[in-house]
Amino acid sequence: MSLLASLRAGALAIVVxxxxxxxxxxxxxxxxxxxxxxxxSPIPSQSVVRTIExxxxxxxxxxSLCFSEVRIFDGRFLILGHTDGTPSMADPWxxxxxxxxxxxxxxDTGRVYATSGTxxxxxxxxxxxxxxxxxxxxxxxxxxxxxxxxxxxxQVDNVLDQVDGPWVFADIPARSGALDATATAAGRDLxxxxxxxxxxxxxxxxxxxxxxxxxxxxxxxxxxxEFASARDARGNTYAVAGPERIGESTLLYxxxxxxxxxxxxxxxxxxxxxxxxxxxxxGTIRLR
Numbered sequence: 226m227s228l229l230a231s232l233r234a235g236a237l238a239i240v241v242x243x244x245x246x247x248x249x250x251x252x253x254x255x256x257x258x259x260x261x262x263x264x265x266s267p268i269p270s271q272s273v274v275r276t277i278e279x280x281x282x283x284x285x286x287x288x289s290l291c292f293s294e295v296r297i298f299d300g301r302f303l304i305l306g307h308t309d310g311t312p313s314m315a316d317p318w319x320x321x322x323x324x325x326x327x328x329x330x331x332x333d334t335g336r337v338y339a340t341s342g343t344x345x346x347x348x349x350x351x352x353x354x355x356x357x358x359x360x361x362x363x364x365x366x367x368x369x370x371x372x373x374x375x376x377x378x379x380q381v382d383n384v385l386d387q388v389d390g391p392w393v394f395a396d397i398p399a400r401s402g403a404l405d406a407t408a409t410a411a412g413r414d415l416x417x418x419x420x421x422x423x424x425x426x427x428x429x430x431x432x433x434x435x436x437x438x439x440x441x442x443x444x445x446x447x448x449x450x451e452f453a454s455a456r457d458a459r460g461n462t463y464a465v466a467g468p469e470r471i472g473e474s475t476l477l478y479x480x481x482x483x484x485x486x487x488x489x490x491x492x493x494x495x496x497x498x499x500x501x502x503x504x505x506x507x508g509t510i511r512l513r
Contacts, residue, residue, distance in 0.1 A: 274298060274369050277512050279306070285319065288312035290351065292510060300366040304353040304377075304510065314499045315387040317506035318379075322351065325499070327382040330355065332374035336362055377510040384506050385499040388413065391453070392495040399427065399457070399489040408495070415495065418476055426466060426482035429493055435475030450498045455481045457489040 277295040288310030296303045312319035320326045330338040330353070337359040357366035392408035392415045399422055406417040419430035431450065455463040463481040471478055485491060 272298065277371070279304075279510070279513065281511060283318055283508060285310075285312055285316035288316070288319070290318055290322070292351075295371065295512065297369050297371055299368060300370065301354070301356050302370055303355070306351045308351055313387070314385055317381040317384045318508070320385050320499075321379075321381045325385060326501075329380045329382070331378050331380070332371065333376050333378070334374055336370070336374070338370070338377075371512065375512055377512065379508055379510065381506040383501045384504040386502045386504075387497055387499055389497045390495055391497075394493040394495075395490075397429075397491040397493060399485040399487060399491055404429070406493075415498075417493065419474075419478075421471060421478065422484065424484055426463070426480055426484050427491075428469060428471065428478035428480040430474075430476035430478045431495065432477040433475055434477050450479070451496050452479050453494040453496050455491055455493050457485060457491050459486075459489065461485065461489070463491075 274297045279292045279294055282289050282291045288308055290308050292304055292306035294305050314320050321328045330340055338355045339357045339359050341354050341356045388411050390410035392410045394406040394408050394417050397406055401420055401422045404417045404420055408415055417429050417431055421428045452465050466480040466482045469478050469480050
């Protein structure tokens with residue numbers, strides 16, 4: 226069983242992330258230090274070869290990431306930490322935390338590590354789980370994988386670019402059916418494909434995962450967009466409930482609640498999108 230799987234079996238929701246920290250300290254408006262938070266869920270105990278204490282922080286525009294320790298097991302290790310404030314998808318390390326960008330982990334001896342799994346839930350530690358080595362390292366991974374290493378380098382590929390709208394799709398009748406609603410903002414044309422109205426809310430399709438999106442959002446594996454609450458002409462508002470897939474459709478939907486009156490005309494607002502780029506971000510985790 227992998228390290229990530231064994232921890233999940235112990236009722237831990239693991240956040241696997243490509244985080245690289247620079248300096249310790251207390252950025253303005255953020256809590257100081259990188260000790261585990263009192264509200265974090267506990268890590269199940271396992272047989273640990275050794276522990277490396279960390280106290281570094283990487284700060285973004287509105288949030289930060291701290292790594293507090295590395296727990297080394299036989300042939301694998303786990304880096305633990307937490308986030309403070311409100312990280313954004315525009316922060317490369319947070320996009321990696323959520324699994325929206327490709328990441329690679331290496332050390333200063335040239336070893337390349339195999340990371341596993343992605344999960345993110347509030348109230349749980351941030352963790353980067355490493356379950357072994359990637360080629361060209363020979364043979365199976367055993368013992369202390371970080372022996373002789375002084376720092377880790379995290380590389381995040383396809384850094385996301387934030388594109389602000391808003392794209393406003395107005396006067397949409399509140400009935401199920403195909404849509405051909407379009408809106409333009411920031412020099413980009415976006416469209417809505419379909420509307421599904423149910424007793425508990427409604428869902429609008431904003432991306433075809435089986436086709437080519439212009440601009441490319443984050444790709445088929447991890448599209449990401451931020452919607453505002455929907456509204457209608459009567460002043461009713463409808464909160465964002467989250468993305469979903471419906472049946473066998475290739476469309477990705479955003480769900481809103483509650484359900485609208487049958488004669489309502491809806492306004493859907495897409496505030497911003499995040500698109501893949503060809504940029505790369507790198508940082509280091511210092512092993513003290």
